[in-house]
Amino acid sequence: MSILYDEAQQAIATESRRVLDARGDQARLLALLEQPGGYDETFWKTAVEQGWTALALPEAQGGLGLGLIELGLIAQASGAATAGAPFLTAGYGAARLLLASGNAELTARWLPKLAAGEALATFAFAEGNAPLPDRPRCVLDERGLAGEKPGVVAGLKADFAVVWCMHRGEPALALVELADASRQAIDSFDNGRLYADLLFADAPATLLLEGGAARDAARDALARMAVVTAHEQLGGAEALMFIARDYANTRKAFGQAIGAFQSVKHRIAEIYGLVEIARANCIHAASREGEPDFLRAAAAARLSATEAYDTAARDTVQIHGGIGVTWEGGLHLHMRRARSLATEQGNMFFWEDLLVEELTGAAE
Amino acid sequence: MSDLDAYRAKARAWLESVAPAYGKDALAGVTGEAHLAMGRRYQRAKFDAGFAGINWDPEWGGQGLSPLHKVIFEQEEMPFGMPMGYYGVSLGISVPVVMRFAQDRAWAKERVLAALKGDEIWCQLFSEPSGGSDLAGVRTKAETDGNGWKLNGQKLWTTWAQHSDYGVIIARNDPTVPKHKGLTFFWVDMRAPGVEVRPFRLAAGDSHVNEVFFDDVKLTDGQRLSPVGGGFGTAMATLMIERYSASDPNGFGPPLDAVIDLARHSEVAGRPAIEDGRVRSTIARSYALRAGLEAITTRAMKLMDAGMEPGPEGSINKLMSARSNQRICEMAIDLMGPQGLAWDRDGWPKADWVSSWLSVPTLRIAGGADEMLLNTIAEKILGLPQDHRPDKGVPFNQIPA
Numbered sequence: 001m002s003i004l005y006d007e008a009q010q011a012i013a014t015e016s017r018r019v020l021d022a023r024g025d026q027a028r029l030l031a032l033l034e035q036p037g038g039y040d041e042t043f044w045k046t047a048v049e050q051g052w053t054a055l056a057l058p059e060a061q062g063g064l065g066l067g068l069i070e071l072g073l074i075a076q077a078s079g080a081a082t083a084g085a086p087f088l089t090a091g092y093g094a095a096r097l098l099l100a101s102g103n104a105e106l107t108a109r110w111l112p113k114l115a116a117g118e119a120l121a122t123f124a125f126a127e128g129n130a131p132l133p134d135r136p137r138c139v140l141d142e143r144g145l146a147g148e149k150p151g152v153v154a155g156l157k158a159d160f161a162v163v164w165c166m167h168r169g170e171p172a173l174a175l176v177e178l179a180d181a182s183r184q185a186i187d188s189f190d191n192g193r194l195y196a197d198l199l200f201a202d203a204p205a206t207l208l209l210e211g212g213a214a215r216d217a218a219r220d221a222l223a224r225m226a227v228v229t230a231h232e233q234l235g236g237a238e239a240l241m242f243i244a245r246d247y248a249n250t251r252k253a254f255g256q257a258i259g260a261f262q263s264v265k266h267r268i269a270e271i272y273g274l275v276e277i278a279r280a281n282c283i284h285a286a287s288r289e290g291e292p293d294f295l296r297a298a299a300a301a302r303l304s305a306t307e308a309y310d311t312a313a314r315d316t317v318q319i320h321g322g323i324g325v326t327w328e329g330g331l332h333l334h335m336r337r338a339r340s341l342a343t344e345q346g347n348m349f350f351w352e353d354l355l356v357e358e359l360t361g362a363a364e
Numbered sequence: 365m366s367d368l369d370a371y372r373a374k375a376r377a378w379l380e381s382v383a384p385a386y387g388k389d390a391l392a393g394v395t396g397e398a399h400l401a402m403g404r405r406y407q408r409a410k411f412d413a414g415f416a417g418i419n420w421d422p423e424w425g426g427q428g429l430s431p432l433h434k435v436i437f438e439q440e441e442m443p444f445g446m447p448m449g450y451y452g453v454s455l456g457i458s459v460p461v462v463m464r465f466a467q468d469r470a471w472a473k474e475r476v477l478a479a480l481k482g483d484e485i486w487c488q489l490f491s492e493p494s495g496g497s498d499l500a501g502v503r504t505k506a507e508t509d510g511n512g513w514k515l516n517g518q519k520l521w522t523t524w525a526q527h528s529d530y531g532v533i534i535a536r537n538d539p540t541v542p543k544h545k546g547l548t549f550f551w552v553d554m555r556a557p558g559v560e561v562r563p564f565r566l567a568a569g570d571s572h573v574n575e576v577f578f579d580d581v582k583l584t585d586g587q588r589l590s591p592v593g594g595g596f597g598t599a600m601a602t603l604m605i606e607r608y609s610a611s612d613p614n615g616f617g618p619p620l621d622a623v624i625d626l627a628r629h630s631e632v633a634g635r636p637a638i639e640d641g642r643v644r645s646t647i648a649r650s651y652a653l654r655a656g657l658e659a660i661t662t663r664a665m666k667l668m669d670a671g672m673e674p675g676p677e678g679s680i681n682k683l684m685s686a687r688s689n690q691r692i693c694e695m696a697i698d699l700m701g702p703q704g705l706a707w708d709r710d711g712w713p714k715a716d717w718v719s720s721w722l723s724v725p726t727l728r729i730a731g732g733a734d735e736m737l738l739n740t741i742a743e744k745i746l747g748l749p750q751d752h753r754p755d756k757g758v759p760f761n762q763i764p765a
Contacts, residue, residue, distance in 0.1 A: 002662040004670070245746050260749040262735070265742035272741050273684050276677040277656030284659040300652040307649075349641070352648035359651060360624055360638060 002280065003069070003287040012070055016077035019046060024081045026330045032192045033336070036185045037156055039192045043078070044085040048117030052088060057095055061111035068224060068286040072231035076282075079235025079309075079341075082333045086154040086193045086344075087120045089232070093225040094121035097162040097173060100217035101208035106175060110160070120157055123225075124149035124198055125164040125218060131346030132218055138165035140174045144202035153344045155196030156185050162208065163200075164218055172210035173218060176203050190340035219354075223298035226345040227285045230298075230305035233341050234278045236334050237305070240312035241271045243331070244319045258319075267315045274308035281305070299355035306348060309338040368669065371433055375440045378413055382406070388445030388712055395710060400527060403447035407482025416480045417455070424463055425477045431608040432668045438610030445712050449572070453523050454479055458486035458532045460605045462551060465589040465598065475530065487554070489519040489533035489576060490599070496521060496729075497736045499534070500543045500596055501755075501763075504578060506535035506550065512585050513537075515552065515578040521730075525561045525574035528554045532602075534595050539761040546760055547595035550587045557581070568722035569709055608668070611681040613657035615689025616713055616727055617720035620651055623692055626717075630699040637699055646695055653688050657681055676745045683737045686727045693721035 005013070023042055032038050047053055056071040057063025071092060078084045091114050098107045113119035127133050127149065138147030145165060152161065160177045167174070182199040209217050245268055248259030258264050278301070285301035288294045313335040317324035324331050342348070384390060386406040394402060410416045411425075418434040420426020427433075441448065459479045466472035478484040495501045504517025515535055525531065531552050538546035554561065558581040563571040590598035614620070624647060627638040637643045660681070664674030696717040697704035704717065711719030728734050742748040755763045 002659045002666070004663060004666050241746075245748060248748060256752065257749050259742070260752060262739070262751060265748045266735070266738040268746060268748065269738040269741040272746060273680040276660065276680055277653060277684070280656040280659035280663065280677070281652060283663070284655065296651075297655070299648070300655040303648060303652040304656055307652075348645075352645050355648040355651060356638070356644045359620075359647065360628070 002284045005069075005073075005283075009069060009073060013073045013077065016050070016052070016074050017080065019050060020077050020081040020083050024083065026333070029082060029192070029333055030327065030330060033189075033333075034191070036187045036191050037194070039085045039157070039194050040083055041085070043081075043083040044087065044117070047074075047085070047088055053091065053117040054115035056092055057111055057115045058099070061107060062115035063111070068227055068289045069283075071228055072282060072286045075228045075231040076235035076238075079232035079237075079337075080239040082236065082337050084192065084232065084337075086122070087158070089225050089228045089344075090122040090154045090158070091120060092228060093123045093221045094160070094162050096221045096224055097123065097208065097217055098175070100220065101173070103206070103208060106206065106208075119159045120154060122152055122154040122158040122161045123163075123221065124152045124155065124161045125222065126151065126346070129347065131350045132164060132222060134171070136164050136166055136171060138163060138200065140165045140167040140172060140205055140207060145174055145176050145200040145205035146202050147200055149198040149200075151186060151195050151343075152198050154194050155198050156183055156194040161198065162221075163205070164214075167207060167210050170211045171214055171218075173208040173214045174205040175208055176200065176205040188340070190336040193340050193344070219295065222345055223295050224289070226302040226351070227282065227289075227298045229341050229345055230278065230282050230285065230301040233305035233309040233338065234275065234282050236337060236341075237271065237275050237278060237308040237312040240309075240316040240331075240334055241268065241275055244268050244271065244312075244316040247320055264319055267319060271308070271312045271315060274304070274311055278305040278308040296355055296358040299351045299358065302345070302351045303348065303355070306338075306342045309334075310342065313338040368432060368436060371429075372436050372440060375415065375437045378415065379440055379444055379446075382409055382413075383444050383446075385409075386444075386446050388715065391445065391447060393710065399447060400450060403450040404482045406447050407451055407480075411481045417476075420460075420463070420476075420480075424473060425480045430668070432665055435608055435610050435665065435668075442610060442612060443714070445714065450485055450524055450527060451479075451482065453488050454484075454486040454528075456609065457602060457605075458488050458530075461532050461549075461589060461598075461602045462486070462530075464602075464605065465549070466551065467586050467588070484529040485524060485527050487522050487525045487528040487531040489522055489525075489531045489552070491519065491521040493518060493520045497733055499599065500547065502534055502536060502547065504533070504535040505539075506537045506548055506583070508537075509582065513550070513583040513588075515550075515558075515581040515583060517578050519576040519578075520573075522561075522574045522576050523572055525554065525576050526563045526571075528561075530554055531576075532589065534599050536760065537592055537595075540759050541593070542757050543755060543760045543763070544596045545593055547599075548588060548592050549590035549595040549598045550583055551589060552578075552581065552583065552587065566723075566726055568719065568726065570723075608674075611657070611661060611678070611685070613654040613661070613681070613685050614714070615682075615685035615687070615724065617689035617693060617724065618696075618715055618717065620647065620654060622715070623647055623650065623696065626696055626699055630701075632699075643695070643699070646692070650688055650692055653684060657685055676741075679737065679741060679745070682727070682731070683734055686724055687734070689720065690724040690728070693717050693724065697721060 052074045054063045055066050059065040095114050125132050163174050184197040186195040188195045248264050251258050281301040281304045285297040288297040317331050323329045417426030418429050419431045422428040462472050463476050492502050506513045533552050534549050537548040558579040560577040562575045565571045627643050630637040632640040660677050664678050667674050707718050713720040713723050
C-alpha cells in the first residue's frame with residue numbers, strides 16, 4: 001500500500017525547499033566542480049542546523065525517530081537544488097548498519113555524533129564495478145583490514161566507514177575509522193561528492209556482522225540509501241521538468257514559443273510521465289520500510305528515479321539548445337548529479353538483477 | 365478502509381461464484397451472437413446481484429455507492445475475462461449522458477434501467493472519417509426540419525454500433541461559425557430509417573467497430589441533449605461524468621508473472637532466458653513501471669476515500685502501460701521463436717501474447733491517441749502552449765479541407 005503525506009510531512013517538504021531555495025547559489029556549486037576535496041559546506045551547515053542529520057535516527061541515540069518518508073522529502077528538496085553534501089544519505093546508511101549490528105557500544109559512541117552532525121560516516125561496499133561483490137577482496141583478519149575500496153562517496157572526509165569485506169572465508173561488515181587511512185581523492189565530474197579511493201593496510205577495524213546476516217544488513221542498508229537517493233533523483237528530475245517548461249514557455253523561435261512545437265512539448269510531457277512513475281515508486285518504497293517487500297519496492301524506486309533523472313537531464317539540456325551546454329548556464333550541474341547519484345548506491349545492472357531475484361525468488 | 369475492503373471481498377466472492385458461468389474458460393470457443401448473449405446474461409446477473417450502476421442514483425436503478433466502490437469492483441472484475449466489453453461505452457459514457465441531459469425524464473428512466481439490465485445497448489457516435497482526435501471538426505450535419513432535425517453524414521470507429529439500440533451523437537448544426545460553436549448533441553434511435561451500420565475488421569481480426577451512415581434521419585427536437593450550438597461543451601462534460609474507472613498497469617496485456625513464467629521456460633543461447641541480462645532488464649524495467657502505475661492508482665483511491673480529488677498523474681496510465689505492453693509482447697514472441705508464430709483468433713489479450721500484440725496498436729489510438737495524451741499533459745498539466753491551430757476562430761465552412 002502507498003500513502004498520502006500527512007500535514008507534518010508536507011510541512012517538512014515545504015520548509016526544506018524554502019530553506020534551500022533561500023541559500024542556493026549556482027556560482028558556488030559551479031566553483032565546487034573545480035575543487036577536488038571541496039563540498040557544499042553551506043548545505044551541510046543547513047542540514048545540521050535544521051536537524052536533518054538527526055531526522056531518521058532513533059530517539060534513544062539523539063535522533064528524531066522519523067523514517068525514510070521524512071528523510072526522502074529532505075533528499076527530494078536537496079535534489080531539486082543540486083545541493084547536497086554526500087553525508088546525509090551515506091551517514092544514514094552507516095547508522096543503519098551500526099544499528100543492524102546490535103553493537104551497543106559502537107552505536108552509543110557514534111550515533112549521537114551522527115545525529116548532531118559532529119561526525120561524518122559512509123559505507124564502502126563496491127569493488128571494481130560491483131556494488132556488493134559476492135566475495136569481496138578486502139579482507140579482515142587478526143592483523144586488521146587490508147585491501148582497496150574505490151570511489152567511496154564522502155570517503156575523503158568521513159570519520160569512519162562500514163566496509164564490506166571477507167572474514168574467515170565469509171563476507172562480513174566491519175567498521176573502520178578513517179583518520180589514519182590512506183585516501184586518494186578522485187578528481188571527479190561531480191567533485192562535491194568527495195569521492196575517494198580508500199586503501200587499507202592492516203587498519204584497525206571492528207567486525208560488525210558476518211555471513212548471511214552481514215549480507216542481509218548490507219542489502220537492507222543499500223536499499224534504504226537507494227530510496228533516499230531515489231528521492232534526491234526525483235527532486236532533480238522534477239526541477240528540470242519545470243526548468244524545461246519555463247524555458248519552452250518563454251524562448252521564442254520561428255515566431256512562437258518553442259513549447260508550442262510538439263517535438264519540444266512532447267519531450268517535456270514524457271519527462272512528466274517518468275517523474276510521476278518515480279514519485280509513486282519513491283513514496284511507496286519509503287512506506288514499505290522494514291516490510292518483506294521493501295527490497296523490490298526500493299529497486300523499483302531506484303530504477304525509475306534513475307531513468308527519470310537521466311532522461312530529464314538529457315532532454316532539458318537538449319531543449320535549451322546552445323545555452324544548455326554552456327558552463328555558466330549550469331544545467332550540467334543536474335546532468336553531472338544525475339550520473340553521480342546513479343552510480344553511488346550501485347549501477348542499474350545491480351538493481352535490475354536484484355529486482356529480478358526478488359521477483360523470481362531465486363536463491364543466492 | 366475496512367468498509368471498502370469488505371466491499372472488495374464481497375465483489376470478489378460474487379465474481380468467483382459466477383466465473384464458472386461467464387469467466388474466460390466458460391467463453392472458450394464462444395463467438396458471435398452466442399458471445400453477445402453471454403454478455404447480456406452476465407450484465408443481467410450483475411444487475412440482479414447489485415453490481416450494476418454501482419455509483420448511480422438508486423432512483424435510476426443504481427446502488428448509490430461512491431465512485432471508489434465502482435473502481436474497486438472493476439479492479440476485481442478485470443482478471444476474470446468476463447464478457448463485459450459490450451457495455452463499456454454504453455454504461456461508461458452514453459447512458460450517463462442520457463441520464464443527465466435527456467429532456468423526457470420518464471423515457472430516460474426506462475432507457476437507463478433497460479441499459480443497466482443489459483437489455484439495451486448504447487453507442488457513442490463521435491469520430492468520423494475526417495478525424496477522431498479533432499472532435500470539434502465533425503462534418504455530420506444536423507439541419508432543422510420542421511419542428512425537428514434531420515441528420516446526414518458518416519461516423520466511423522463506432523464501438524458496438526452493430527448491437528446498439530440507441531446512440532448519442534454530435535453533429536454540426538451551423539457551418540458558418542467557428543468549429544467549436546456550431547455543434548449540437550442528440551440521441552438517436554439506431555433502428556430509425558436512414559441509419560445504416562457496417563462493421564469492419566481491425567488489424568487484430570475482430571470487428572467491434574463500425575461505419576455508421578445517416579441519410580436524412582429524422583430527429584425530434586426532444587432528442588436534443590445540449591443547447592443548439594452548445595454540443596461541444598456537453599461532449600466535454602460527458603467525458604468527465606464517469607472519469608473514474610479502473611486502469612490496468614499491464615496495458616491490457618498479460619501480467620508480469622506471465623512474462624517471468626515464459627522466461628523461465630524458454631532458453632536464450634542454451635541457457636534459461638530468465639538468466640539472460642536483456643530479458644532481466646526488460647522484466648525489471650517493466651516491473652518498475654507497473655509498480656509505479658499501481659502506486660499512482662492506490663494514492664488516487666486513498667484521496668477519493670478521503671473525499672479529495674485524485675491528482676492529474678492518473679492520466680499517464682494508458683499512455684505508459686500500452687507502450688510498455690507492446691514491447692513486452694514483442695519480447696515474448698522473440699522468446700517463443702517459431703512457436704510464437706501461431707495465431708489464436710479467439711485469444712484473450714490478457715492471456716495471449718500474439719492477441720495482445722495485435723490489439724495494442726488499437727489501444728494506443730482509441731480513447732485518446734498517444735500524441736493527444738501528450739498534448740493534454742503538456743497543455744493542461746504543465747501549462748505549455750497549444751499547438752499552432754490554423755483553424756482557430758475561422759468559420760467552419762472556410763477552413764481549408
